[in-house]
Amino acid sequence: NAGVTQTPKFRILKIGQSMTLQCTQDMNHNYMYWYRQDPGMGLKLIYYSVGAGITDKGEVPNGYNVSRSTTEDFPLRLELAAPSQTSVYFCASSEPGGAKGYTFGSGTRLTVV
Amino acid sequence: QKEVEQNSGPLSVPEGAIASLNCTYSDRGSQSFFWYRQYSGKSPELIMFIYSNGDKEDGRFTAQLNKASQYVSLLIRDSQPSDSATYLCAVHNAGNMLTFGGGTRLMVKP
Numbered sequence: 001n002a003g004v005t006q007t008p009k010f011r012i013l014k015i016g017q018s019m020t021l022q023c024t025q026d027m028n029h030n031y032m033y034w035y036r037q038d039p040g041m042g043l044k045l046i047y048y049s050v051g052a053g054i055t056d057k058g059e060v061p062n063g064y065n066v067s068r069s070t071t072e073d074f075p076l077r078l079e080l081a082a083p084s085q086t087s088v089y090f091c092a093s094s095e096p097g098g099a100k101g102y103t104f105g106s107g108t109r110l111t112v113v
Numbered sequence: 114q115k116e117v118e119q120n121s122g123p124l125s126v127p128e129g130a131i132a133s134l135n136c137t138y139s140d141r142g143s144q145s146f147f148w149y150r151q152y153s154g155k156s157p158e159l160i161m162f163i164y165s166n167g168d169k170e171d172g173r174f175t176a177q178l179n180k181a182s183q184y185v186s187l188l189i190r191d192s193q194p195s196d197s198a199t200y201l202c203a204v205h206n207a208g209n210m211l212t213f214g215g216g217t218r219l220m221v222k223p
Contacts, residue, residue, distance in 0.1 A: 041215065042201070042213055042214065042215035042216055043157075043201070043213045045210075048210070090156055090157070094211075096209075097205070097209040098205060098209065098210060098211050099144070099145050099205050099209075100145075100162070101145075101147045101159045101162055101203070101211070102157075102159075102203075102211055103159075104156040104157050104158075105156060106155070106156050107155075107156050
């Protein structure tokens, strides 16, 4: 039972490059989320999705895009990477509404130089 | 005003002592409350959840909820160095989302 799987675990990008962070879950959860966590700080919601084909912005969406073509996958796209996007990115999933809590992936540590 | 508030710490306790972690929230309609543990460099891990006023015990962990005071706490009995981590409080709000506090860093000294 894999849960929430994120790839890659680490990545170094140059300023202006683009990349996609992958997230897949095998729990048949409708709700999925992307968070970023800066050193010593809490979690900030970037985007979330309540089902295939439906996405919405969170607290800090600028510089990111998402898509949700299937229940299992929720990739996060970074366009024109900037040093301010250096962070640890966590994907999470939950049952509808999240009333039973979220399950987190292991994270992607991204450095933009 | 932050919706979920936690003291960032660090909270330092000696091994074997009781660690008390506190969290306040602003949304009176919140119904579900969660405690996550996050080791350095790792992802948050759900350790406790509570829905009703009062105490809920699971091993060395006790979650306490007081909805009238909008206060939730986590007690860790017989604290061990392996409990050293950041503890995140999360509240399920009317928007059908979890709102996370900034976390409290706990250090258990041998």
